[in-house]
Amino acid sequence: MLNAEKLVILDRDGVINHDSDNYIKSLDEWAPYPTSITAIARLTHAGYTVAIATNQSGIARGYYDEATLHAMHEHLISLVEAEGGRIAHIAYCPHGPDDNCRCRKPLPGMLLNIQQYLGLASLTGSWMIGDSLRDLQAGEAVGCKTALVRTGKGVKTEQKGVGLEKSKVFDDLAQFVEWLIK
Template sequence: MQIKLVILDRDGTINRASDEFVKSPEEWHPLHGSLDAISRLNHAGFHVVLATNQSGLGRGLFDMAALNAVHSHMLKTLAAAGGRIDAIFYCPHAPDEACACRKPAPGLLQQISERYGIDLAGVPYVGDSLRDMQAAQIAGCVPHLVLTGRSSDVQGQTLPPSFPAHTRVHADLAAFVDHLLGDASSTTPT
């Protein structure tokens, strides 16, 4: 039996994104309803895994201790809401390093596939940007766009043709969870 898995982006999906990067626990602010949404996934039997670009490391804007402090704060805050994240996969590279793990490349998702020993076909990937959706498509995941981060300007519009054709659009992570757990009315088809 294959495990029930959902893969999430971090910034703009779970917490507020920042053009200045999230460099400390004090700068990490959960989006409304996101922690409860993850808790609901856990209680429905889903394993939740993050796949996040963290180019601030490669750019020298923060170090591993700072990233670990942010993730520790996130996990503690989530645990207080009754949820958990099973694993965090991140790309530490700057955009000019041409690595295989920086989304839209599928390397992080392939690492998740290898770690869990599963094919990602049909596994939901939730993110807030075109590069998240492109990585999901390449890895065989089902792309789910939330309009809480970099794609907030998409609201009320048809997705540009650069997005994978089967991308599903949700107002936020809670709306995605409503959809996944059975309330399809929270999804806007594209």
């Protein structure tokens, strides 16, 4: 049985891959950070389960469709598997900010989806890694430990300095993983 303390939940855009204020709308635009795929594989090798929780309002806005999103995720999974890693589950919110859904971060719906999918009694002690305050808020709402990465929108989030009291801060996902597995 999976131990919640061995679960790391990652935001996608800005943590695993480069982010864009214009949205990542195609597989061609999806570009992982040079060390992120290896970092995910290292987590797997160290006995951690990795899941992803990603807001994808570009679907609601009509910038791309779910088939395109699935192509990006299939590519991500294949890159991670090529390095011996595994992504246990990808939860995504296709809704816009005004759709009043329960899944869009900072609400914890996607994290609860991951919890249910993985059969965990709780997420207390798991990690939520993100580049924005809403990622950290979603994690804190369900008892996750949180870490901010300075990639993506992370530097701007850190500069605001609001809501980071409980979070650790790292330059990128690879630095977090290095710290975690030591």
